[in-house]
């Protein structure tokens with residue numbers, strides 16, 4: 001097997017201090033098989049909005065060189081002998097942002113992070129899934145206090161998803177529909193196709209953030225429009241606005257900012273709990289459940305566009321424009 005691995009491989013290096021992205025050649029990474037590390041031939045990766053700036057949070061200290069790309073789909077090349085994922089297996093995973101990512105020809109993933117790629121998806125579509133679906137899974141279930149999509153306590157509940165037309169937002173909507181939330185309210189920028197897509201995915205109500213704030217929308221019928229859960233996928237003004245639609249005793253979860261920092265001083269909601277979080281590391285088991293939802297047709301992978309490896313900078317630019325409709329994928333293996 002080792003003979004098939006080249007001596008030098010291509011990788012995108014990100015220097016957080018200079019905020020530069022550079023294509024370089026380097027030896028492939030060497031997995032520590034005893035530590036559950038698998039070597040993966042990367043077929044596709046997908047940048048995450050904002051990932052190049054996450055180092056500015058300050059913890060952990062940024063490296064001088066980092067390989068981005070937390071989503072990966074590819075083929076196992078080297079594996080621990082007892083691993084269920086042996087050479088040749090097609091798998092996908094989300095690699096934590098603090099490790100070297102998948103904008104390179106070979107990368108390392110842990111067995112606990114991996115799931116088989118859905119039989120219904122090619123590698124481009126597979127790379128759209130792990131980061132967004134797993135983040136949404138945590139927002140809508142774990143961080144909202146639900147055991148998973150089958151939790152009976154979800155029946156009759158309502159939620160607002162900010163930036164519902166984004167990649168994480170669309171997964172929040174899909175998972176909420178699968179789990180049986182009664183009302184699924186999504187904010188989006190008013191694009192007609194995006195609205196249609198969100199309705200297909202499960203949104204029951206849409207609010208065009210360019211025309212109306214959630215505060216204005218809720219004030220038209222506060223008895224009915226307030227929700228149990230806010231799943232914030234944008235932060236800033238969208239998060240501040242979302243505080244106006246949460247019921248007393250409700251919950252605000254954000255993947256962008258600590259919700260309390262955006263709570264308006266005049267917010268009337270009582271006993272609201274809140275949390276900001278960054279995705280946990282090993283989520284292969286949840287990803288396997290997402291695979292089932294995709295293979296059964298209950299959820300969809302949403303692909304915005306595919307860029308060649310050489311065009312990686314354009315892929316990052318498209319993501320950072322913050323209006324991609326689904327994930328932007330980099331085809332690493334041509």
Ligand SMILES: NC(=O)c1ccc[n+]([C@@H]2O[C@H](COP(=O)([O-])OP(=O)(O)OC[C@H]3O[C@@H](n4cnc5c(N)ncnc54)[C@H](OP(=O)(O)O)[C@@H]3O)[C@@H](O)[C@H]2O)c1
Nearest residue numbers: 049050135163165166167168188189255277278279322323
């Ligand atoms: N904490 C974590 O572990 C974690 C994990 C994953 C992602 N994230 C973060 O979650 C956020 C969303 O990620 P993503 O992949 O879903 O990003 P994305 O796909 O790029 O989302 C873009 C969305 O933002 C919406 N948007 C743009 N401007 C807006 C505004 N002024 N107000 C409200 N919405 C606006 C867009 O709506 P329209 O196009 O309809 O206008 C679009 O739907 C990012 O900040 C990312 O860093 C955090």
